[in-house]
Amino acid sequence: MLAATPEDRSGGDDTNCSSKLTAGFKDSHLPGRDTGSEDNVTNYTGIEPCLSTKRDKGEKGERGPQGKHGKEGPIGIQGPMGLKGDRGQAGIPGDSYKQHYSAFSVGRKKGLHSSDYYQTLVFDTTFVNLHGHFNMFKGKFYCYIPGIYYFNLNIHTWNFKETYLHIMKNDQDMVICYAQPSDRSIMQSQSIMLELQENDEVWVRLYKRERENAVYSDDVDIYVTFNGYLIKPNLD
Template identity: 50%
Template sequence: MGFPGAPCQHAHVAFSVGRREGLHSVEDFQAVPFDMELVNLDGTFHLATGRFRCKVPGIYFLSLHVHTWNFKEAYLHIMLDQRPMAVLYAQPSERSLMQAQSLMLPLAASSTVWVRMFHRDQDSAIHGEPGDLYITFSGHLVKPASEL
């Protein structure tokens, strides 16, 4: 029997942010900034830029929830660095709806994930109100690369 080893190190990474104000697209592509921090372990999510910078490489679960605006298109991408990885889309409609998109991605150290709004031939918009939280973006580490 040898000497005891170092205790197991468990990486805990998670963020959950929200936006209370609605947002209309103003250019072809724009990052969605957030204004409410619900969870931000180690401060890895920057609200003003809307970006999470990965410090612990591994497999992450990400989810985006938005409320669409009546008669407006909602066209957003969940981005990994500069690549769109998933689309959240809703056609213009008389009714506003909650929409969601989620996925799992392998992230390397220094990778960034963020949400961008895409403006095509018509205005893209997501609904929000100052007193309520309709727009959320969350992520957490499922398994660190060191355990893969």
């Protein structure tokens, strides 16, 4: 039998492979295909088939178009915490902040009858007088911190006498606290918010008309109070 050489197994020229295949079958008959004597089988020359011829690698083709985005996958597990970063730079210094307060609460133990057409209501008891902004001798609050203030006046009327007072800002009457003469004495109250500038004055004035004007109090209890405090300072 004709055996294939190593060149035949490793692949070579197509012509050599074809010629060796032809040589193997020359003057021979394939078994089972030809009729004749057993010599036909005996004279068969077997040839191992040639392996495929190895081709050279071609050039790389152009990149194809990008495909569509796929569906978004599930969120992954949170990773470990990173290292602590460096300390940042100090910021620009801000404006200094100063809190502003102003408040007072005063009372009067003695009753008062108006002896003149205009009379300032003065007080003899101090509950609160922050920074001394309320002048007890003059009965006036002096504004040292411009802003919005709240004021409240409480008085007790006198039987059969008229009660007629104003909360004043400088020389202007702002609100009235009034009660007609009656056989019953009652508590009256008035309040207001005012925007004040520095050196403004707030005080209580009694006003006398043809009838006697009075407020009631005694040495045991305090019936007359005047209060005020700063709500919002004007820092502009």
